[in-house]
Amino acid sequence: MKIHEYQAKGVLGGFGVPVPRGEAAASAGEAQAIAAKLGTPKVVVKAQIHAGGRGKGRFRGTDLGGVVVTDAGQAGVIAGRMLGNVLVTKQSGPEGREVRRVLIEEGMSIAAEYYLALLLDRGAQAPMFIASAEGGTEIEEVAAARPEAIVKVTVDPITGFQPWIGRKLAFALGLSPDQVGPFAKMCGALHAALVGTDASMIEINPLVRLADGRMVALDAKVGFDDNALFRHPEIRDLRDLSEEDPLEVEASKFGLNYIKLDGNIACMVNGAGLAMGTMDIIKHHGGLPANFLDVGGGATKEMVTNAFRILLADPHVRAVLINIFGGIMRCDVVAEGVVAAAKDVGVRVPVVVRLEGTNAERGREILSTSGLAFRVADGMRDAAEKVVAAAAGR
Numbered sequence: 324m325k326i327h328e329y330q331a332k333g334v335l336g337g338f339g340v341p342v343p344r345g346e347a348a349a350s351a352g353e354a355q356a357i358a359a360k361l362g363t364p365k366v367v368v369k370a371q372i373h374a375g376g377r378g379k380g381r382f383r384g385t386d387l388g389g390v391v392v393t394d395a396g397q398a399g400v401i402a403g404r405m406l407g408n409v410l411v412t413k414q415s416g417p418e419g420r421e422v423r424r425v426l427i428e429e430g431m432s433i434a435a436e437y438y439l440a441l442l443l444d445r446g447a448q449a450p451m452f453i454a455s456a457e458g459g460t461e462i463e464e465v466a467a468a469r470p471e472a473i474v475k476v477t478v479d480p481i482t483g484f485q486p487w488i489g490r491k492l493a494f495a496l497g498l499s500p501d502q503v504g505p506f507a508k509m510c511g512a513l514h515a516a517l518v519g520t521d522a523s524m525i526e527i528n529p530l531v532r533l534a535d536g537r538m539v540a541l542d543a544k545v546g547f548d549d550n551a552l553f554r555h556p557e558i559r560d561l562r563d564l565s566e567e568d569p570l571e572v573e574a575s576k577f578g579l580n581y582i583k584l585d586g587n588i589a590c591m592v593n594g595a596g597l598a599m600g601t602m603d604i605i606k607h608h609g610g611l612p613a614n615f616l617d618v619g620g621g622a623t624k625e626m627v628t629n630a631f632r633i634l635l636a637d638p639h640v641r642a643v644l645i646n647i648f649g650g651i652m653r654c655d656v657v658a659e660g661v662v663a664a665a666k667d668v669g670v671r672v673p674v675v676v677r678l679e680g681t682n683a684e685r686g687r688e689i690l691s692t693s694g695l696a697f698r699v700a701d702g703m704r705d706a707a708e709k710v711v712a713a714a715a716g717r
Contacts, residue, residue, distance in 0.1 A: 324547045326561045327371045329426040331543040334520060334558070339512040341539045345428030347371065348402060355399030357427040365430025367392050368401045370410050372420040373566040375544070380412030383419055398427055423565065431539065436529035437496055438462055441513045443523050450478040450517060452510065454492045458529035484514035498532075506538055520558055521551030570614075570633055577629045579618060586611025587641040588714050589634040591627075593618050593652045601646045604703055610711035613640050618652075627660025632668050642673045642714035644706055649680030658686035662693045673698060673713035677706040 326334075332342040344361055348354040358366045370377055370389035377389030382405065389410045391401050402425045411419035436458035444451035455473045457465050465472055474495040476488050489507025498506055513525055524546040531541045552559040564572050574581030580595070584602075588610045592598040595617055602612040614637065618630050634643055647657045657678065665674070677700040678686040690697045698713070700706035 324549050324552065324559075324562055325373045325566070326545060326547075326558075327373070327424065327426075327563065327566075328369065328543055329371060329424070330561045331525075331545040332540065334545060335513070335516055335525070335540060335543055338516040338519065340509055340516065340543075341537065342543065343367075343428045343431060343539060343541065345426055347424045347426050349406070349424050351399040351403035351406065354402030354425055354427050358395040358398035361395070361427070361429045363429045364395060365392055366395045366398050367426075367428045367430060368398055368405065369426040369428065370405050370422045371424040371426055372410055372412075372415065372422060373563070374410075374412050374415040374420055376412035376414050377410065380410050380415065382422075383409040383411060389422075392430060402427070420566065431531070431541070432534040433531045433541075434534050435532040436541075437532070438465075438528045439492075439510075439513070439530045440524065440526040440528070441510075441517050442525070444477065447477045449480045450514065452476045452478070452488065452492055452513075454496055456496050458531070462528065478514060483518075484511050486511070499536075502532070502536060502538065509538060516545075520545075520555060521548045522546065523548050570636060573636075574616070574630070574633050577626055579616060579626065579630050579633070581617075581630075581633060582615040583637070584612050584614050586613045587639050588710055589613045589616070589637065589640045589643040591616050591618060591630055591634060591643065591645045591647075593647050593649075593657075597646060597648055600703070601644065601707075604707040605644065605711065608704075608707045608711045610707070610714055613637055618657075624656055624660040624663065627657050628664040628667070631661050631664035635664075635668055635671070640672055641716075642675065642710045644710040645674065645676045645678075646703070646706060647676075647678050647680070647686075649678065649683060649686075651681075653682045654678040654680060654686030655682040655689060658689035661697075662689060662695065665693075665695050670695060673710070675700050675706055675710040675713060677701075677703065 329347040336342045346357045348357055368391045380389045393401050405422050405425050409419040409421050438455040438458040440453045453475050457472055478484055486507050489510035490503055493503040493506040517525055522545050526544040527540045529541050531539055568583045571581050588605055590601050590612050592601050598615050598617050605612050675698045698709055700709050
């Protein structure tokens, strides 16, 4: 789960990470009032959307960016131009995102910018700090062009964060001796935040050193493990459904893993590995997946019914591939769910079904006697060839 920058700073600030003074506003009047309360000559007005690259992005039809430094007296004017407008960034896609809130922060005198992140590294099976003295830029570009400019330090999950980790990172960033202690303390606070909230990633870009020597998280992104949100209702309440795809929101209500993609072939599978293999073979045969939908290993008839309904709700879908390998998941349960959903919502596109494993024969029988025109496939290759041809109208 993603949250907005102002929410991320609230979470990190609660663990002792230094963040700028500021508040979120939903109207121009609120923005101007916050700027007056901050009492600084300059303020920063920052559009709040779930997409990076806001500073380099542009509001549709204007030359206004998503991050603007302005006189405090102009905060309401700038906020008014942002609110309700659509911000297009590299990460938002060409459709952009409507801005419903802005963050008003105190202006600061910045002496240097750095990059600092803490994430779960699956290879090391442990939290890992990533830092660079080249903050404020795309870290992927830095990693590709100058990998030596990035330092990585793994945190042993048994011993946890140790002060030497912060000191090592500080020396790598070239901080002065008087800044090493506060920086190491900040790193410890980041680790406490990651563990304490079941976060999967915390990114500060840029982390800035001010003219007075203080280190402050000028920007913040935090992602959380959805499977741990039951332990953190206060974080779950930060979810902004308006920033998420409506079909992904609908799928989450039924415990389904759904991710919208750019193609026109819908995929219903059980298991992430099979989902990846299914999308790969569709691409191999010239098709484009429209989504990733995993019903899991123990889906019920109701879950399958809702999954099929969600697939058909996407207007870009031209064909559906149902690819199930029955272990714990029974193929007859899948078939019953698919038939029920197809009769309920109506089938307007070709549906190719490949069933293997537990009760596969019974599942195929249910499909063939349903009175609906399902296309049963014999193996992965046959399924891919059939659904790609169907999506192309062949």
